[in-house]
Amino acid sequence: MEKIIMAKTGNESMAEAMRQINPDVVAAYPITPATEVVQIFSSFVADGLVDTELVLAESEHSALSACVGAAAAGGRVMTSTASQGLALMHEVLFIAAGLRLPIVICEVNRSLSGPINIHCDHSDTMASRDSGWIQIYSENSQEAYDNTIQAMKIAEKAFLPAIVSVDAFIISHSMERLEVLPDNEVQKFIGEHKKPYDLLDVDNPITLGGLDLQDFFFEHKRGEIEAMKEAKPIIIEVGKEYGEKFGTTYGFFEEYMMEDADFAIIALGSTAGTTKVVVDSLRKKGMKVGLFKIRVFRPFPFEEIKKALEHIKVIAVLDRVDGMSSFGSPVFHEIRSCLYESETKPVITNYIYGLGGRDIFPKEIEGVYKELEEIAEKGKVKNLINYLGVRE
Amino acid sequence: MKKGWKELPIGTQITKPGSSEEFxxxxxxxxxxxxxxxxxxxxxxxxxxxxxxxVNVSDGKVTGIDYDFCKGCGICAEECPKDAISMHSEAEGE
Structure with missing residues (x-):
């Protein structure tokens, strides 16, 4: 099969994947820095390249509500947003997940106000982490493209909605080499649209969104929780099939030089790419360092992560979001919590970095690895929770 | 016995029309x-x-109250022109 090599930004890559998926409905309210996704997709609609009904709503709340309606009616549905947009969708996120609707959001990770900012951090998707949506983080444009295609298939197999995200500007607006699959291969891969039920099936009428009080709400939520667990093997299966067909296999996480590593950094998104450069340079100097990149944060693959990290001596979790007085930030406390179950209990520290799009440099990451080495030598952690790259 | 979570249809669907009568x-x-x-x-x-x-009615005559669904708002007692309806505390068991 011939892949087409293109130069595309993260936003363009996700829009391209959306074109190839050719959803029945896209309802959106474009927002910086994800504006281009909808803008480019709307040109596909105008040019007749897709069969999509494009609904330009008056807000993100309405956009996702329209998506819920369209998906409940049996359509294949996608949208795109970022930051405040995802925040405005917040209550509808829970509804989409509760109704088990396989909607896919192409999301660009941007800081939540205030103060107002348009650049990258993970406060938006992390604020939605317990909404019942599958969350897939992408390191670069290629992953954004691959993840979008896989997310559609995963969502329709698990009957759960999914968010695919990329880092604002760093990826969303940076042009990179992109391998694009032929249109028909994408269609073949995602297959015929599957729906959990059909609101328009008049012979079998159903009611959705009924008042669900003390006597049934808990049972419905319990079923939704189980669906998240059941999504795990689906994600692995889809990632494997993607690899068999197109060359790159995807899992819950990527392990870079982790096999014999003593010191590991855990990161999500574009920082994983920067960290790989640092790992390469420190390895040349003989330091046993590795990178553990989390791709799937929801459902959280705790057993797999525990197993993968048990042999590491000291770990640093880089969080591009702060937990605002929680004990460390979201990725840190989930990793730490699952390692509590391990026999070896590696030492684990937290570095909060890059809020509001503050750049992170290889030198800073190198400094983190050095600190991990120091912790191993002294057998003592100076600060469990650290702030990287902020002026004192 | 109400259904457990494993028996419920996906996505909070209510598959039977008019099921509110059971609530x-x-x-x-x-x-x-x-x-x-x-x-x-x-x-x-x-x-x-x-x-x-x-309010149950049969052949144009009031026959009683449907206590399965009456929420006890008291509007009937308030509006009755003959003061023929009175409100009684459930706690008193009457």
């Missing part, structure tokens, strides 16, 4: 209306005003 909202009531049929003139004002369609 007895009468247990929300703290006071219940009682009709004094000696004074009732079957004007049906209570039937008109009842927001829950919980």
């Amino acid at each position: 007895k909202t009468g247990d929300w009531r703290t006071e219940k209306p009682v009709i004094d049929f000696d004074n009732c003139i079957h004007c049906l004002i209570c039937w008109v005003y009842c927001p829950d369609s919980s």
Whole structure:
């Protein structure tokens, strides 16, 4: 099969994947820095390249509500947003997940106000982490493209909605080499649209969104929780099939030089790419360092992560979001919590970095690895929770 | 026995039309209306005003209250022109 090599930004890559998926409905309210996704997709609609009904709503709340309606009616549905947009969708996120609707959001990770900012951090998707949506983080444009295609298939197999995200500007607006699959291969891969039920099936009428009080709400939520667990093997299966067909296999996480590593950094998104450069340079100097990149944060693959990290001596979790007085930030406390179950209990520290799009440099990451080495030598952690790259 | 989570259809669907009839909202009531049929003139004002369609009527005559769905709002007692409906505390068991 011939892949087409293109130069595309993260936003363009996700829009391209959306074109190839050719959803029945896209309802959106474009927002910086994800504006281009909808803008480019709307040109596909105008040019007749897709069969999509494009609904330009008056807000993100309405956009996702329209998506819920369209998906409940049996359509294949996608949208795109970022930051405040995802925040405005917040209550509808829970509804989409509760109704088990396989909607896919192409999301660009941007800081939540205030103060107002348009650049990258993970406060938006992390604020939605317990909404019942599958969350897939992408390191670069290629992953954004691959993840979008896989997310559609995963969502329709698990009957759960999914968010695919990329880092604002760093990826969303940076042009990179992109391998694009032929249109028909994408269609073949995602297959015929599957729906959990059909609101328009008049012979079998159903009611959705009924008042669900003390006597049934808990049972419905319990079923939704189980669906998240059941999504795990689906994600692995889809990632494997993607690899068999197109060359790159995807899992819950990527392990870079982790096999014999003593010191590991855990990161999500574009920082994983920067960290790989640092790992390469420190390895040349003989330091046993590795990178553990989390791709799937929801459902959280705790057993797999525990197993993968048990042999590491000291770990640093880089969080591009702060937990605002929680004990460390979201990725840190989930990793730490699952390692509590391990026999070896590696030492684990937290570095909060890059809020509001503050750049992170290889030198800073190198400094983190050095600190991990120091912790191993002294057998003592100076600060469990650290702030990287902020002026004192 | 109500269904457990493993038995429920996906996505909170309600697959049976009119199933709200099975949801007895009468247990929300703290006071219940009682009709004094000696004074009732079957004007049906209570039937008109009842927001829950919980006044039972047969052949144009009031026959009683549907306690499965009456929430005890007391509108019937308030509107009754003959004061033939009185509200009684559920706590008193009457």
